[in-house]
Amino acid sequence: MFERLQDLLKQMKSRLGEEALLLTDEKSLSKSATPPEFETQRFAVLLSLRFSVLLVGEPQEPDSVAGYDGQSRLYQVGLTFEPKAIASFLTQLSRHASHPPIALDTLHQSQTRLRTNDPTLQTEFTLSLLEILASGEMSDSAHCPVAVCQPLVDEALCQQIEQERLLNQVTTQIRQSLELPVILETAVEQLRNFLQVDRLLIYQFDEFNCVSAIYPDNIPSTQDKTESLNLRLTSQGSILNSTVYWGRVTYEAKASDAISSVLNLVEKEDCLLQVPNCRTKYRQGLTLSIDDVEAAYPDSSCILELMRRYQVRAKLVTPIIVQEKLWGLLIANQCFQPRHWLENEKIFLKQIAEHLAVAIHQAQLYAQLQQQKTTLEQRVIERTQELRDILQAAQAADRAKSEFLATMSHELRTPLTCVxxxxxxxxxxxxxQEGTQQVPLHKQRRYLKTIQESGEHLLELINDILDLSQVEAGKAILNISEFSLNNLAHQTIRTFQEKADLRQLKLEMDLQVKSQSMNGTRRQEDRFCADQRRVKQILFNLLGNAIKFTPSGGKVILRIWREQNWVVFQVEDTGIGIAEEHIPLLFQKFQQLETVYQRNYEGTGLGLALTKQLVELHGGRIEVESVVGQGSFFTVWLPNQPLTSSTSMREAALQKNNFIVQGSIVLVEDQEESATSICEILTAAGYHVVWLIDGSTAFQQIELLQPNVVIVDWQLRGMDGYEVTHCLRNSPSTQQIKILALTTSTITEDQEDELSAFIDDYLLKPVEPLQLLQQVTELMAK
Structure with a gap:
């Protein structure tokens, strides 16, 4: 028998190839140093990464076997596939191995590489082993009770083969499929058939936080010993570290319909709450076996009632641990009678649970990969759409630029040609050059008027472009003042009356703003605070468009009314109207609803875009309603602005009874708008201000005037602020004058240290009135 089994090991070595190592007692031991335990022992050990087996022949005493004739040596032959047992044997063998043919380092490497056998190779070896044992062709068969042992051997080997086949089938399915439900359903059904149990379950946990977890102090001792974990059918949950684990039965296989189903069961019984450390024990690999629940829970009527309700008489439970986390339980139930669970059944159930844990982890990784793939695909789609939008925007901008250039070339060429x-x-x-003939005066006037109108038109075009660029760059500042809505409306109508008459249009005004007394209180509905120039520009753009796009005989109406703190300006016309799909294009820059070759109306396409920007600069809004062939309504809402301008400060200063000149100031500024604003602020505060434009002559005049403070723009054209200041500081007659510099950019600490020798303080443009007055007052006090 030993020789035939050793031949089987040699066949397996050939099957495994060069990766396998076969050691035998004939080639591995040193004859000079053979210990007593190895003198008569026979052995053969096959080692590889995928399959390892140890064959041992232990000599037996002749008297121990009945009928032995004593003519040959008797051995008890044994096989083991357990890695630990093989490693222990190799440790003993390495102490007595010969050098050569086996090196000690080879034995050491073999010991460290031992692992569980490949299921396929294990099955092949077991089938070959079964053939050897079943053949009955053993030497000296008359002296061995083979006939008595053979049925038991056959049954054990058949069970081993079936177990290996099932394990191989499960692992193969795991390797070939990523469909976790299919794997679990198949495994549950096949495992139930193999174990011949009434019901086999997979119980899956759901984890969520619990507000508090209180363990009862009077847990019965019987429950503490026997009910390590009763999750629903085996325990309801684990309360530990303020986390409670509940779940449900997700997979089930039954032997017959007479057995009640517990699929998707969610238990609520408090009697199944867990004792501490149960989750830890399951995570450590605890397998719970109860042969008879009636005997296991004599003192717990609640648990017994639950087990009876779901037809549980015996149960075997092993955990499914995925990446060191308790994922669920694999549960076998015997429903109608007790059952003694064999050790190999416990081991086999645990092996299946380990393989299922691999499948679950594999499915989780696949799901994560799919999620990442989906997320990546979505990001690619979004990014592609973003790039497409950017491309379309760039193409639209390019078209707008081309259209703008074409429009501007047309709009500028016409008046320039006239001029x-x-x-x-x-x-x-x-x-x-045209002879001595005198040119009639009326013709000269007509020519000059045409030149003037063309020049004004060119100026309007340039102003629109500059205003729009200034607003978009965030440099536009509202010059807030209080003005009369009545006056604004009448001035606007008078401006456009002549143009309306030329086009034979009826221009009307509907002013719904009143100024009247009520109960002795004056209601100033007519007064409104905003940037009057910008508001007028808004109305001019809207009325100009309305007149331009309204045919002869039509009508244009300007309406103004109050809505609490808001003023509403509405321009109605009976013109050509605007198609609904074109309305979104109205307020875009350089947009014309007709091409430059087809349109019958002049314009750059900037008017409405600028109008919208100015409305929003005031914090208001603009809306359009239009019907093609009937006309349009443009409605603007503007809020009343707070008075923080130089005008309000001047008015407040003039109201003071003790108004006196507080000091003299020279302002050196070549920008008219900025200079006007600063002069008004300082004059309203009581200062005497002299405004100088040219920096090259400023020093001589300052030396003559001897002001208290000089305010100088650092970016003057020609002689800049630095040069002016340098002259002032180097002249004994002007060294004592305080200097305030105006700059458009923030000065760093290093720059401020360098400038401290020339200036006393600096102020950012555009100038804030209160900050200007505060800094001037401080300089005056020094």
């Missing part, structure tokens, strides 16, 4: 042509004609006439 150049008519001015050249007037020049020729004035120098007599």
């Amino acid at each position: 150049i042509g008519m001015s050249a004609t007037l020049l020729r006439w004035s120098f007599g």
